[in-house]
Amino acid sequence: MVQIFKNVNIDWLANRRVFITVSVLLMLAGLGSAVFRQWKHPNGTEAFNLGVDFKGGTVVTVRFKQRPSAEAIRDALFNAGLKDAIIQPVTDKPDFVLIKIPLEGEGESQAQVDVGRAKVREGLRSFGQEARGELSSDANAAFKIEGTDAVGAVAGAQLRNKAIAVTLAALVGILIYIAFRFEWTYGAAAVIAVFHDVLVTLGFFSIFQWEISLTVIAALLTLVGFSVNDTIVVFDRIRENRKLRRRDSLYKITNDSINQTLSRTVITSGLVFLSVLAMVLFGGEVLRGFSLALLIGVAFGTYSSVAIASPIMVWWEQRLEAANRAAALNVGRPVTGAVRAPVTTGRRDPISPAARNRSRGAGRA
Numbered sequence: 001m002v003q004i005f006k007n008v009n010i011d012w013l014a015n016r017r018v019f020i021t022v023s024v025l026l027m028l029a030g031l032g033s034a035v036f037r038q039w040k041h042p043n044g045t046e047a048f049n050l051g052v053d054f055k056g057g058t059v060v061t062v063r064f065k066q067r068p069s070a071e072a073i074r075d076a077l078f079n080a081g082l083k084d085a086i087i088q089p090v091t092d093k094p095d096f097v098l099i100k101i102p103l104e105g106e107g108e109s110q111a112q113v114d115v116g117r118a119k120v121r122e123g124l125r126s127f128g129q130e131a132r133g134e135l136s137s138d139a140n141a142a143f144k145i146e147g148t149d150a151v152g153a154v155a156g157a158q159l160r161n162k163a164i165a166v167t168l169a170a171l172v173g174i175l176i177y178i179a180f181r182f183e184w185t186y187g188a189a190a191v192i193a194v195f196h197d198v199l200v201t202l203g204f205f206s207i208f209q210w211e212i213s214l215t216v217i218a219a220l221l222t223l224v225g226f227s228v229n230d231t232i233v234v235f236d237r238i239r240e241n242r243k244l245r246r247r248d249s250l251y252k253i254t255n256d257s258i259n260q261t262l263s264r265t266v267i268t269s270g271l272v273f274l275s276v277l278a279m280v281l282f283g284g285e286v287l288r289g290f291s292l293a294l295l296i297g298v299a300f301g302t303y304s305s306v307a308i309a310s311p312i313m314v315w316w317e318q319r320l321e322a323a324n325r326a327a328a329l330n331v332g333r334p335v336t337g338a339v340r341a342p343v344t345t346g347r348r349d350p351i352s353p354a355a356r357n358r359s360r361g362a363g364r365a
Helices: 013-040 070-079 109-127 153-181 184-208 214-244 250-260 262-282 288-332 353-364
Strands: 057-064 086-089 096-102 141-151
Touching (some): 013 184, 013 288, 070 096, 070 109, 096 109, 153 184, 184 214, 214 288, 250 262, 262 288
Antiparallel strands (some): 057 096, 057 141
């Protein structure tokens, strides 16, 4: 294995309180942002900037004579006042584009759909006129709106609940696997670290109001697997060193294990981080939410393997060992109390003839 760092001797656990304090502050900042936004908007829809897939919206199907790029369509819609439009080309129909936008205006859902359709038409007019009949027969037309569909809030709520259920199911599966493969204390520490990574990532999305779509949920599930993989590597080295170095303390073994796997962690996480950073910078708006979630998740997933999972595991193991030693001492300790005097019944013990004769001889003398 390639070694970037050799003979590393960093006392990671000595700074565990600083690491945990930073993590708690980040999670509280995200929670505070979500609570404040929900209090500011009583319906709670602004705690996170949910996309069309979750809170409902309008899907407009547009056909172009010469389809512009997704970025050009997005810029045109942005100029028309549609900031959160999602552009999705149709693979089997190269001239068609699906434009997903949030519900616009107020009133009934149909009125909101009509307002959104009008804004889409206004934005697309920068490419040319809209066809009144068939697009192929109108020489001056550049596009035609083929249809408009509405995604209701009920469907959005179902998607949101399923996304939460899938994430929780993944965490439970991870807990069961690590508890079976290692010990339950290792599994609990790994799951707590994964919860930390997901909550910190969601906190950033709440603070900066980045849109949460289904691709962001996919990124969170990817993050769960990535974070647990790095944690398992560290835990596996800890388990090997505990078998080989039985006289060393768990504190020292954990520090040494983290230092021994540091090169692997930096190489793996660094390459993934650079790849995701390229997606953030050059992937465009379609992949922006997905890449941002992965960027934050990879950084804090690597951090949590060292700063969250390992300290929690060491703390838990030390508490269990102390409890087991105390229980063993209590079991092996003799029962203490006052020594009881022998019970007498008031009867005299019989005296043997030899003893009686000795007592008589002593009296005569």
